[in-house]
Amino acid sequence: MRLTTFTDYSLRVLIYLAVNDEQKTTIAQIAQIYGISKNHLMKVVHELSQRHYLIALRGKNGGLRLNRPPSEINIGELVRAMESDFAIAECFGQNNQCVLTPACSLRTVLGEALEAFLAVLDGYTLEDILPGRRRKALVKILDIA
Secondary structure, eight states, rough: OOHHHHHHHHHHHHHHHHHHHTTOOHHHHHHHHEEEEEOHHHHHHHHHHHHTSEEEEETTOEEEEEOOOGOOOOOHHHHHHSSSSOOOGGGGGGTOOTGGGGGGOHHHHHHHHHHHHHHHHHBTTTTTSOOOOHHHHHHHHTTOO
């Protein structure tokens, strides 16, 4: 299982905002820190805003901030919201052409693995991935004053 770049960037944005506490941040700042496309990040931020993970304020005093505490942002929920396709093999898709499907148990095994993957993510919040020394290291890495 590999997360899409969209989900990866979503997690990065939320981590940055959580580490930056209540200070407003711009898309340009986040794009520069991570070295990623501002245009792509705008789409990610728009989706995160639409799903109420963050607040995007426009104007002179605008910026981005989390819409709820990091302890209330579940990683599994976020991944489900951002990922558009969990068809991890052809047999999961609507256009399944695999000739093995009628006699193969791979779909069942992969389905269990996917459920286990998401169940692990369900056990964590944004706050859980930012504890103590790690949070301090992230502040330093992300150059947050």
